[in-house]
Amino acid sequence: MTALRLNSLDGYSRFDGPVVLIIMDGVGVGSHDERDGVYVANTPMLDSLMQEPLTMTLNAHGKAVGLPSDDDMGNSEVGHNALGAGRVFAQGARLVNEALATGEVFRGKAWSELMGRAEAGGTLHFIGLVSDGNVHSHIKQLYALLEACADQEVKRVRVHALLDGRDVGPKSALDFILPLEEKLAELSQEGRDYRIASGGGRMITTMDRYNANWDVVRYGWNAHVLGKGRQFGSASEAIQTYYNEDAAITDQYMESFVVVEEGAPVGTIEDGDGVVFFNFRGDRAIEISRAFEEDDFAIFDRVTRPNVFYAGLMQYDGDAQIPKNYLVEPPAIDKTLSEYLCAAGVTSYAISETQKFGHVTYFWNGNRSGYIDKDLEIYEEVGSDLVPFNERPWMKAAEITDKVITQLRGGKAKFIRLNFANCDMVGHTGVPEAIRIAVETVDMCLSRLLKEVERAGGVAIVTADHGNADCMWTEKKGKRTPMVAHTLNPVPFIVKDFSKANVLAKTGVEGAGLANVAATICVLLGFAPPKEYEPSLLAISKN
Ligand SMILES: O=C(O)[C@@H](CO)OP(=O)(O)O
Numbered sequence: 001m002t003a004l005r006l007n008s009l010d011g012y013s014r015f016d017g018p019v020v021l022i023i024m025d026g027v028g029v030g031s032h033d034e035r036d037g038v039y040v041a042n043t044p045m046l047d048s049l050m051q052e053p054l055t056m057t058l059n060a061h062g063k064a065v066g067l068p069s070d071d072d073m074g075n076s077e078v079g080h081n082a083l084g085a086g087r088v089f090a091q092g093a094r095l096v097n098e099a100l101a102t103g104e105v106f107r108g109k110a111w112s113e114l115m116g117r118a119e120a121g122g123t124l125h126f127i128g129l130v131s132d133g134n135v136h137s138h139i140k141q142l143y144a145l146l147e148a149c150a151d152q153e154v155k156r157v158r159v160h161a162l163l164d165g166r167d168v169g170p171k172s173a174l175d176f177i178l179p180l181e182e183k184l185a186e187l188s189q190e191g192r193d194y195r196i197a198s199g200g201g202r203m204i205t206t207m208d209r210y211n212a213n214w215d216v217v218r219y220g221w222n223a224h225v226l227g228k229g230r231q232f233g234s235a236s237e238a239i240q241t242y243y244n245e246d247a248a249i250t251d252q253y254m255e256s257f258v259v260v261e262e263g264a265p266v267g268t269i270e271d272g273d274g275v276v277f278f279n280f281r282g283d284r285a286i287e288i289s290r291a292f293e294e295d296d297f298a299i300f301d302r303v304t305r306p307n308v309f310y311a312g313l314m315q316y317d318g319d320a321q322i323p324k325n326y327l328v329e330p331p332a333i334d335k336t337l338s339e340y341l342c343a344a345g346v347t348s349y350a351i352s353e354t355q356k357f358g359h360v361t362y363f364w365n366g367n368r369s370g371y372i373d374k375d376l377e378i379y380e381e382v383g384s385d386l387v388p389f390n391e392r393p394w395m396k397a398a399e400i401t402d403k404v405i406t407q408l409r410g411g412k413a414k415f416i417r418l419n420f421a422n423c424d425m426v427g428h429t430g431v432p433e434a435i436r437i438a439v440e441t442v443d444m445c446l447s448r449l450l451k452e453v454e455r456a457g458g459v460a461i462v463t464a465d466h467g468n469a470d471c472m473w474t475e476k477k478g479k480r481t482p483m484v485a486h487t488l489n490p491v492p493f494i495v496k497d498f499s500k501a502n503v504l505a506k507t508g509v510e511g512a513g514l515a516n517v518a519a520t521i522c523v524l525l526g527f528a529p530p531k532e533y534e535p536s537l538l539a540i541s542k543n
Pocket residue numbers: 025074075076077135136166167284424
């Protein structure tokens with residue numbers, strides 16, 4: 001990509017940075033009542049910023065971020081993809097639906113390899129998140145794959161069911177597992193044998209991300225592959241037992257389980273089997289894919305590594321080619337802002353804590369891992385805590401802030417981006433007292449950062465990738481249920497120009513969304529945005 005530097009006469013800044021983009025993960029603009037955790041928290045900084053003349057809100061869900069419909073909440077992947085690439089791409093959720101509808105999934109090489117394994121007597125295993133959350137997976141897509149197996153006379157299928165409770169109701173596992181068990185029983189005719197073999201809550205089993213806690217993957221491997229874990233007669237029995245034993249437990253934190261019959265696991269993964277990881281989103285799919293695929297794997301002891309054909313529903317990392325085989329082509333996200341700025345020689349700094357580190361690097365760069373230009377970029381990760389986030393809602397926000405301040409005072413970066421994980425990670429726990437502290441933590445860090453951006457004579461942009469903390473519960477007949485998922489709410493978009501080099505005005509883009517931010521950053525850094533980008537939200541009216 002070639003970058004075009006323009007001067008203020010053309011309506012672009014002559015100002016030379018730093019531009020600091022602050023992403024408050026999970027901060028939407030909510031209903032401004034007692035269930036809105038952003039509203040009820042004490043946030044003097046955010047409150048005053050929301051009154052600024054350049055402040056607006058952006059769409060961060062549904063079609064505005066490439067999801068199938070406007071009933072789909074936003075999420076970090078699609079949000080950061082849109083922020084970092086300046087355009088809306090049809091995302092995994094949509095691409096898989098389309099590939100299933102046209103039958104393209106079943107015409108590819110990966111599917112025929114799987115069928116080959118089944119014909120040769122192997123079992124087909126489907127591992128993934130069983131819910132209709134549509135952030136990492138959709139149960140309808142699993143059903144379509146299972147039905148195709150039955151149509152093609154696959155004799156033996158095993159599902160390894162990860163329980164959600166994070167993108168859907170916190171205790172909704174049986175709403176998905178009971179119908180799935182029924183479906184599998186229905187398909188188990190004419191010599192077919194389909195069942196759930198293992199599973200567990202997604203935060204305990206298999207779906208770790210960004211190397212935060214590989215034990216999660218090890219528990220998953222043990223349950224799915226080796227058949228080791230707490231034993232039950234069925235998945236629904238496991239869930240019901242966990243509910244009975246601990247009234248406070250929610251689905252995402254359920255211990256791994258193994259379904260057994262006469263004391264033996266019903267579906268370990270063996271040589272000659274086929275395995276599909278049926279999540280479409282990558283961050284929490286990469287580690288388990290590595291455990292299946294890598295020859296020299298030393299992160300935990302796999303005990304045995306069966307010789308299987310492993311495929312992802314998508315490829316989760318295009319650069320590192322993880323996994324090698326996949327059923328649906330991922331979105332081809334090109335011309336990212338990082339590529340553009342690197343081509344222009346702009347130095348940058350990206351930072352978050354482990355839980356969101358890949359969000360400002362891998363998702364930001366269109367699901368590519370690694371640097372675009374190591375000479376121009378610094379990526380920094382602050383290690384996340386391993387305690388439940390509602391027990392330490394301040395997380396690593398202060399440490400991230402410290403490091404950005406160091407960068408602002410002594411670093412060379414012209415473009416700085418950071419993600420505060422608090423409001424999202426604590427929002428997912430649904431604990432109001434903790435959410436309040438998370439929001440207030442971010443507000444305090446925001447104050448410190450803005451002071452420093454002012455000192456540096458830079459521009460601060462404050463926004464979010466989607467909502468979460470802005471809705472803490474739903475209420476029916478006076479009974480409150482924690483709302484742990486993301487919301488459909490818009491997110492704030494705030495610009496504070498301390499450079500005094502520009503006079504900024506809104507461009508009045510209609511229906512503005514996250515995809516408009518990249519062009520805005522270009523303009524603020526003095527570059528003409530790539531022509532493919534969605535238009536800038538701000539224009540420079542005079543110097
Ligand atoms: O935790 C996650 O994986 C998702 C919710 O499923 O959250 P986010 O998109 O904010 O990363």
